[in-house]
Amino acid sequence: MNLTTRTLAGIALLAPLVVGCAARTAPFDEMDKAQVTVLRLQGQEPTPVPTTAAQTPALIPGLPPELQQMGQAALQGLQQVLPGVIPPGLIPGQTAAPAVIPAQPRFKNFVILSQRQLTSDEVDEELKEQILDVFGDEDSFSADRSNCFYPGLGISMLRPGNPTPVDLLVSLSCNQAMGDGFRWPYPVNGFTSETHQKLTKIYEKLWGPVPPGA
Numbered sequence: 609m610n611l612t613t614r615t616l617a618g619i620a621l622l623a624p625l626v627v628g629c630a631a632r633t634a635p636f637d638e639m640d641k642a643q644v645t646v647l648r649l650q651g652q653e654p655t656p657v658p659t660t661a662a663q664t665p666a667l668i669p670g671l672p673p674e675l676q677q678m679g680q681a682a683l684q685g686l687q688q689v690l691p692g693v694i695p696p697g698l699i700p701g702q703t704a705a706p707a708v709i710p711a712q713p714r715f716k717n718f719v720i721l722s723q724r725q726l727t728s729d730e731v732d733e734e735l736k737e738q739i740l741d742v743f744g745d746e747d748s749f750s751a752d753r754s755n756c757f758y759p760g761l762g763i764s765m766l767r768p769g770n771p772t773p774v775d776l777l778v779s780l781s782c783n784q785a786m787g788d789g790f791r792w793p794y795p796v797n798g799f800t801s802e803t804h805q806k807l808t809k810i811y812e813k814l815w816g817p818v819p820p821g822a
Contacts, residue, residue, distance in 0.1 A: 632745065633744050633745065635767075635774050635790050636740050636743050637744060638767055639767065640740075643725065643726075644726045644736050644765050645764045646724055646739075646761065646762070646763055646814060647724075647764070648720070648721045648815050649719065649721065649759050649760055649761065649762050649822075650721055650760075651757075651759045651821055651822055653719060715764070715775075716759075716762065716788060718762070718777070722815065723762075735813065739763060742803055742806055743776065743785070746793070746794050748799070748802075749799065750798050751796045751798055752798045752800070753797065754784070756779070756782040757777075757782050757784065758781055758782060758821050759778055759786075760778070760818065760819065760821070761777075761778040761807070761811055761822070762775070762776065764776075774790050775789050776788075778807060779822075780804065780808060780811065780818055780822055781820065784797050784798045784799065785797055
């Protein structure tokens with residue numbers, strides 16, 4: 609075997625390795641240096657219970673209406689002179705101010721329960737590679753999915769020099785994923801059984817057992 613033949617044989621052996629490293633589907637083939645953040649989401653929110661304003665009782669039960677009005681006017685005058693002395697809702701005709709609930713941070717309109725930016729350490733790099741391998745391979749997906757979508761896992765990838773993130777929502781309970789910020793590259797978005805297992809293990813490494821409905 610001459611030198612040229614040996615060189616060609618060596619290239620032939622290395623070619624599958626080179627192709628294998630670059631075989632991810634776009635845009636996941638551009639994410640080796642991306643900043644990746646994974647988020648634990650609340651896929652299903654409890655339905656808010658409607659509340660009705662409590663009726664304020666009469667100032668003094670049994671008093672004639674005109675005396676009730678005089679007492680109410682006196683209390684309102686005192687409230688204006690000394691604001692804050694009389695608690696809201698005590699004056700007839702007023703209702704107590706509703707409790708202020710702080711806004712919860714959201715990702716694609718789903719409540720963020722916790723999040724973690726993957727670093728360059730060995731464990732996080734392995735998680736990142738697993739995520740990219742799953743979503744960069746058409747064989748990871750099938751038409752097998754449920755007719756629902758309750759994402760318990762969010763993934764946001766930001767490439768250097770590109771301000772548009774590539775975002776993913778993953779619903780393990782409904783066996784499917786959706787993307788935002790890019791065109792979904794595959795004809796289907798349901799998970800194969802192997803993909804479901806891989807994503808479940810990724811979730812468990814980050815936050816423990818997958819809760820129902822995630």
